[in-house]
Every structure is written in C-alpha cells, then in structure tokens.
Amino acid sequence: MGSLTGKKGVILGVGNQRSIAWAVAEHFHEQGAELALTYLTDPKGRFEANVRKLGDKVNASLIQECDVSNDDSIQSLIGALNDHWGELDFLIHSLAFADQKDLQVDFSSTSRSGYSKAHEISAFSLLPLAEGVIPMMKKRGGGSILSMSFIGSMLAVPHYHVMGPAKASLEASSRYLAKEVGPDNIRVNVISPGAIRTLSSAGIKDFAELMRVAGEHSAMKRTATQSEVAQTAVFLASEASSGITGQVIYVDCGYSIMAN
Numbered sequence: 001m002g003s004l005t006g007k008k009g010v011i012l013g014v015g016n017q018r019s020i021a022w023a024v025a026e027h028f029h030e031q032g033a034e035l036a037l038t039y040l041t042d043p044k045g046r047f048e049a050n051v052r053k054l055g056d057k058v059n060a061s062l063i064q065e066c067d068v069s070n071d072d073s074i075q076s077l078i079g080a081l082n083d084h085w086g087e088l089d090f091l092i093h094s095l096a097f098a099d100q101k102d103l104q105v106d107f108s109s110t111s112r113s114g115y116s117k118a119h120e121i122s123a124f125s126l127l128p129l130a131e132g133v134i135p136m137m138k139k140r141g142g143g144s145i146l147s148m149s150f151i152g153s154m155l156a157v158p159h160y161h162v163m164g165p166a167k168a169s170l171e172a173s174s175r176y177l178a179k180e181v182g183p184d185n186i187r188v189n190v191i192s193p194g195a196i197r198t199l200s201s202a203g204i205k206d207f208a209e210l211m212r213v214a215g216e217h218s219a220m221k222r223t224a225t226q227s228e229v230a231q232t233a234v235f236l237a238s239e240a241s242s243g244i245t246g247q248v249i250y251v252d253c254g255y256s257i258m259a260n
C-alpha cells in the first residue's frame with residue numbers, strides 16, 4: 001500500500017516530461033493516488049498531446065483543459081471534477097506565467113498588464129481553484145492544497161523580476177487560505193524548489209548561470225531534482241503531514257540557508 005492509496009485529486013501544470021507537475025504525477029501514481037490532469041491549450045496542441053500521452057502512463061482517469069486566466073475554464077474544471085468524483089483529496093497547483101518581455105527589462109519597467117497577468121495566473125488562480133475544490137474536500141473530511149513557489153519571493157534573484165512579487169503573493173495567499181480552511185481539516189502548503197531546468201525556467205534570462213550558482217552555493221553543493229520535489233509533495237498530500245499547514249517548505253539542497 002502506498003501513502004496515497006485511496007486518495008484522488010487533480011494536478012495542474014503538466015506541460016512535458018520535465019515539468020515538476022509530471023514528477024508529482026508519477027510519484028503520486030506510484031503511491032496509489034488516482035489522478036486527474038489538466039493541460040493548457042496552445043496553438044499547436046502540444047501540451048494536450050503531451051498530457052494525454054503522459055496521462056496514460058499514470059492511468060489518469062480525467063484529463064481536462066484548464067486555462068487559469070479564464071474563469072469559465074476554471075469552472076469547467078470544477079464541474080468536471082464534481083461530475084467525475086464529486087469529492088477530492090488534493091489539488092496541486094504547479095504553474096506560473098510571466099510575459100517574456102517583462103523578464104527582459106529592468107524591474108521598474110514592468111508593464112501594468114504584465115504585472116497583473118503574472119499575479120493573476122501565478123497567484124490569484126489558487127483562490128478560485130481552492131473555492132471550487134473545498135466543498136469536495138469537505139466531503140472527504142479534509143484535503144491538501146499545494147502550490148510551487150521560488151526563493152525569488154524573498155530574495156531579489158537576478159532576472160526573476162515580476163515573478164518575485166507574484167510568488168510572494170502566492171505564499172501569502174496560501175497562508176490566508178490555510179487559516180480559512182484549517183477548521184475543515186484542509187491543509188494549504190507551498191513547496192519552494194530550488195532551480196530546476198524546465199520549460200518555464202528556460203524563459204528566465206541566464207538561467208544556466210543561476211543554476212550553476214545555486215548548486216555551488218547550496219549546503220549540499222548541488223541543486224534538487226523534480227523527483228525530490230515530488231517526494232515532498234507526496235508527504236504534504238499524505239497523512240504523514242497531518243499537522244502541517246500554511247508553510248513554505250524549501251526543497252533546494254539548502255541553498256536558502258546559506259549566507260553566501
């Protein structure tokens with residue numbers, strides 16, 4: 001029996017095999033969870049094709065489009081989850097977005113629309129998703145909501161720019177959600193992975209250098225893997241973490257504790 005046997009939930013943010021969300025899906029499947037996956041529609045349909053192919057490997061019982069910048073799309077997902085299961089144990093929010101041009105300019109030149117969009121997709125989206133799944137989690141007597149942040153929420157990381165305040169907002173939002181739903185035994189936590197090479201991180205200028213420095217300056221002299229992040233997600237979705245909520249847990253090989 002795995003630590004998630006009998007649990008069912010939805011993972012948002014699988015884009016391809018490198019996605020942190022995909023590692024989470026694989027580990028959750030190994031631990032016995034039943035999964036729903038979502039994909040973002042792109043012009044060439046690549047995400048959908050990837051997610052459908054990957055979904056087969058983890059026996060995903062529901063695969064649904066969800067663009068979190070669109071209220072109707074979020075409501076369609078919630079409707080599909082209600083029709084499919086009617087109850088839910090976990091929601092994994094592993095997605096973020098910033099306009100490329102806002103990552104290339106000085107931080108003070110961030111556009112009004114780019115600032116809003118980064119916050120809307122990367123942070124605000126957790127709220128309507130949580131609102132939608134809370135009734136389904138209450139039916140199970142509790143649940144676990146997880147999202148992914150980055151140390152750029154706390155420190156001024158080179159080239160991370162508008163994503164820094166967006167992640168700070170995500171972390172604060174998680175604490176407020178944790179307070180709201182704590183009495184219902186629903187826990188809300190955030191994992192803060194170190195730098196990992198994925199599609200999203202490739203959009204950050206000089207990311208290879210950021211990774212090199214992160215490895216060199218971490219306590220363990222390396223960066224963490226998708227799999228290590230996923231193992232922490234398993235813990236946070238399982239009963240083993242039943243007393244933990246409102247926390248930001250770093251999975252960064254000790255980069256965040258170092259003074260240099």
Ligand SMILES: NC(=O)c1ccc[n+]([C@@H]2O[C@H](COP(=O)([O-])OP(=O)(O)OC[C@H]3O[C@@H](n4cnc5c(N)ncnc54)[C@H](O)[C@@H]3O)[C@@H](O)[C@H]2O)c1
Pocket residue numbers: 013014015016018019020021039040047066067068069093094095096097121148149150151192193194195196197198199200201
């Ligand atoms: N890779 C890293 O170094 C790193 C470090 C710390 C935190 N994170 C965080 O981990 C999470 C996952 O990122 P990743 O590195 O696995 O990259 P990824 O590109 O594999 O995943 C990002 C996902 O966000 C989805 N997405 C973007 N806009 C969306 C929208 N409007 N609606 C729905 N989905 C949308 C994309 O489809 C994609 O699947 C993000 O929150 C990211 O900020 C990544």
